[in-house]
Amino acid sequence: MLHELTSRAARKHVQSQTTVYLGVDPSARSLHVGNLLALIGLLHFRLQGHTAVALIGGATGAIGDPSGRSTERNALAPEALAANVDSITKQLTAFLDRGVAFARARTRRRDADAAEEPSSGSVKVVNNLDWTGGMSLLEFLSTVGKMARVSTMLSRESVKSRLDSSSGISFTEFSYQLLQAYDFLRLHRDLGCTMQLGGSDQLGNIVSGIDLIRRANFIDAGAAAEEAKEDPAFGLTFPLLTTASGDKFGKSAGNAIWLDPSMTSPFDLYQFFLRTTDEEVEKYLKIFTFIRVVEIDAIMHDHKAEPKNRLAQKVLASEATELIHGAEGLGQALAATDVFYGSDLASSLKPETIAALDGSPSSAVPLPSLLVRLPKAAHLGQSLEKVVLASGLLASKTQARKAIEAGTVQVNNVRVPPKSHMRMIAESDLLDGRLLVLKAGKSVHKAVLLE
Known part of the structure; x- marks a missing residue:
């Protein structure tokens, strides 16, 4: 799981309990499996007794991280961003709480040393808008901006690649690394956070945070901002997973695999x-x-x-x-x-x-129904084409007719012969007197409950 550490001393540092944080971007109302590796990494730290902090980018999400992108992100409306933050906050809290019991059941040692397992650390979910939202531009420039060095900011790979591109980079995106660095500094001061986790494309932003903490510590001590002999904080990155074809892990035909x-x-x-x-x-x-x-x-x-x-x-x-x-x-x-x-x-x-x-909205993880309900009186004895359309198996009458013509439709996992436009849905087709299973091609399917 490990891609890179900012310092070898990080291994010794985490032998004692500390606070570790992971930032997530609220660009949608749910995280996806591309976030899963880092979430499991944060869960591992919590299982070892560390305090796990999940930071939602309510402020940075309004800007967008330029890392790994060739163009600037489209800005979200404030209402949409706030809704995403609220949804992901609940998702993260539930995942980190539920994950402890799940992981313990898999990792618990089956011998006398089981009692020596570390107690699980606590979880905090924070929003960087809480400390950035009320900060004026002049205050930010006179504090954070004063400690930043443009030459260092320009050297970050996420910035260099965009400077060399035809689209360039806006000042808004250029400032992103300062905002993320300030997050690390605030968590360092407020919660004693000494380690940030992230994907391998976040290394530059993480290092920016460590540099800002180092400079701030020297200024707080009344000394000149020089290189510190000891690291005040650390970073750990995870590999970015890709499929054999080179696509980002969790992307399927352009659609993310969501955790919601x-x-x-x-x-x-x-x-x-x-x-x-x-x-x-x-x-x-x-x-x-x-x-x-x-x-x-x-x-x-x-x-x-x-x-x-x-x-x-x-x-x-x-x-x-x-x-x-x-x-x-x-x-x-x-x-x-x-x-x-x-x-x-x-x-x-x-x-x-x-x-x-049928799912259960009242379960620990509310589950949607995978059944399509249709009135039995209106569909029993009707054409396959009509039921295929009513179930939503295919989006249009033309698609339904072509699929039936080609013989790619299945009823109860049995292929319907080509050109079966007159095929009717009979009582004998219904499983348990009410269920009909439809499939088009290899992966499009519907379970239809005729009531």
């Missing part, structure tokens, strides 16, 4: 991890699960003996889904997998399967 179940269902999240390649699955098991390494070695041994069974991918998908969505979310994902991909749909369909698909 209302945006990406537990089933779709499970399927995302289930599609992991054999070349990547062992690495992902070590990164995205809390299974002990000795057990991962055993899983990989069994997986390599019969790779067609995809044992390692199933373990990865189950563990990641339960970490993010809890046991009920995993239950829904497994139920949907049985319904949409099971070889014997009739025997696997039980009342509890339908209940799992």
Whole structure:
């Protein structure tokens, strides 16, 4: 999981309890699996007794980090930004609290030393708008700006790459690293924070924060701002994961895999991890699960003996889904997998399967329903095309007709022959007297409940 440390002394430093922070950008109302590695990193620190601080960029999110981008971000409306901050705050708190019990269950030692496990650290979720929002430009320039060096700011890779591009970089984006550096300084002073976590593209911003803390400490001590012999703070970066094709991890056909179940269902999240390649699955098991390494070695041994069974991918998908969505979310994902991909749909369909698909807004992680409800009287005995359209399986009448013409539509996991425009939905098609499973192509499916 480790990409780079700003100092070798960081290893010794975290042997004692300290405060560690991770910043996240509220550019959407949910985080996505691209954020998951860093979140799990923060969770590891909390499990070892450190205080974990998750910082929401209510201020920096209004600007946008230029790191890894060739053009400037579109600014969010203040109302949208505030809504995103509120949503992600709840998401982070729930993840870090739920993750402790989940990880403990996987890492607890099965011997007499179990009692020696460190107690879990606390969690704080903060918003940098709280200290930046009321700060005037003159105050910022006379304090933070005075300690910054333009030559150092220009040397950051995120700035250099944009200066060399045709679009250049605005002063707004150029100032981003100062705002993030000030976050580190404030957390250092207010909470005793001595380590920042981030992706490998955040190294320059992290170093800017450490430099600002060093200069501020010297000024506070009444001395000249010189290089310190000891590091006042540290940075740790994680590798940026990409797929074999070079795409960012968590991007699927241009769509992010969100951690909010209302945006990406537990089933779709499970399927995302289930599609992991054999070349990547062992690495992902070590990164995205809390299974002990000795057990991962055993899983990989069994997986390599019969790779067609995809044992390692199933373990990865189950563990990641339960970490993010809890046991009920995993239950829904497994139920949907049985319904949409099971070889014997009739025997696997039980009342509890339908209940799992139906979701539960009152569960620990509110789960959306994966069922489309349609009136039975209006659709039984009607054409397949009409039901396909009403269910939302395909978006238009033209798409539905072409799919049926080509023979790519399935009813209850059985392919409908091409040119079956007159195919009607009969009582005998309904599973348990009310359920119809539709599929178009390999990955577009709907579970339809006729009531």
